[in-house]
Amino acid sequence: MTAGKPFFSALYFVIVTAFASSGCNEARPAPPAPPPPAVTVAKPLQQDVIEFDTYNGYLEAIESVNVSARVSGMIVAAPFTEGSLVKKSQVLYVLDERPFKADLDSKLADGERAKAQATIARLNYQRLGELYKRSAVSQQDLDTAKADYEKAAAELAGARAAAETARLNLEWCQVTSPIDGRVSRKMVTVGNLINGGAGQATLLTTIQSVDPIYCSFDVDEHSVLKYQKLAAEKKRLHERDGRVPCFARLGNETGFHHTGHIDFVDNRLDMATGTQRVRGLLQNASGSLTPGFYANLRIPGSGRYKALLVPDAAIGNDQSHRTVLVVNRDNVVEVRIVEIGALFGDLRSVTSGLSPEEKVIVNGQMRAYPGAPVAPTETALKIDPAVTGVPVTALE
Secondary structure: OHHHHHHHHHHHHHHHHHHHHHHHOOOOOOOOOOOOOEEEEEOOEEEEEOOEEEEEEEEEEOOEEEEEOOOOEEEEEOOOOOOOEEOOOOEEEEEOOHHHHHHHHHHHHHHHHHHHHHHHHHHHHHHHHHHHHOOOOOHHHHHHHHHHHHHHHHHHHHHHHHHHHHHHHHHOOEEEOOOOEEEOOOOOOOOOEEOOOOOOOOEEEEEEOOOOEEEEEEEEHHHHHHHHHHHHOOOOOOHHHOOOEEEEEOOOOOOOOEEEEEEEEOOOOEOOOOEEEEEEEEOOOOOOOOOOOEEEEEEEOOOOEEEEEEEHHHOEEEOOEEEEEEEOOOOEEEEEEEEEEEEEOOEEEEEEOOOOOOEEEEEOHHHOOOOOEOEEEEEOOOOOHHHHOOOOOOOO
């Protein structure tokens, strides 16, 4: 009995092996195909646009004043806050008025004395005139009386002029702001003697006007010729018309929120730099634009035209071509070779190679391959009108 066990064990092994071999030879089912990749598509945005050219400029105050006194004397008060906004005619410095009051009183007394002398001379001349009619005095006596009267009248006029000068000197003891603007620091403090008048007058402070403000920049010859051509074709106003809008931003700003217009174009091209000086007049009610700062300034560089816009990130490079991926009616990816134009925010204009009804892949390009199917989800492109420049007026 024990001798037969190896035989049955061998037989069992052969049977199990045969079944196992037959199972390995059967065909396995193919794995399911992966779903098409998901992408986001959008039709090109049809939008009226205006191209802009950007320049580097610097801010200048329209009015800049060096404040000095018109008379000499001692400063007794300086009633203004350094760096603050001041109004026209606001008192900035006060000089000691006592010497000027005394001088005015003296000049007024001289005027009264001259007035009395002129009155006596007039009455004397009138009396001699009556006596001359009766031949009681000579012609010489009458002429002398007339000359004395005219001399006294001239002295009276001189005395009155001197009194008026003294009155002005007293008035000028108060140094006022000639303009609205922002005042600088006190360059001379209370208790100091200063020189007034023309020539060696002591500088007391400075004032820069705030609103509006200039932004000057230089335009290259090629751009000047382009603007002239656009103006000749009635696609854009000329800068000299005074209605071309401009927009500015400071170095830490992202948008061109400061608005204004071109108010000056120089009368020649600088041969040393090949540029022409242009100036924008910007509104500055907030006072955030400060003279001396640099700013980016942009002006319309084209007329208004209708453009097809797609996201700039959706445009790819294929050697020497620019391309976009589109999805056809069968949800299959196709390539379009396009010509591109200006950038408007995140959107780029496409000048040729794309139709308004085609669906451009705007998200998921890395998962899409020409000729392969995709699962598109459609969205709509949007853009801030301020980016396109369409709200800009006075271009035609």
